[in-house]
Amino acid sequence: MSEQSVFSNSSEPSLPAVNSSRELLADAGGVGQQLRSAREARNITLAEAAQSLKLAPRQVAAIESEDWASLPGNTMIRGFVRNYARVLNLDA
Secondary structure, three states, rough: HHHHHHHHHOOOOOOOOOOOHHHHHHHHHHHHHHHHHHHHHOOOOHHHHHHOOOOOOOHHHHHHOOOHOOOHHHHHHHHHHHHHHHHOOOOO
């Protein structure tokens, strides 16, 4: 079988168009990536975000990298993410 026939298939269906803003957010990555992108778009450093949130920079980095295991408990994580979204003027 040729390499071309393995990788090209004209009968493959095309991907559906994105129809809602919720789907657009899902395509933008996880919550950590969305927070990081929003922070960078506002030219806020990790240290500045940490200071605003009254968290250590390592905790903010853990949120952005979605390293939930290094953060204390689900209830605290939800609060951290909600507060971070508010600091960045995002829908919490």
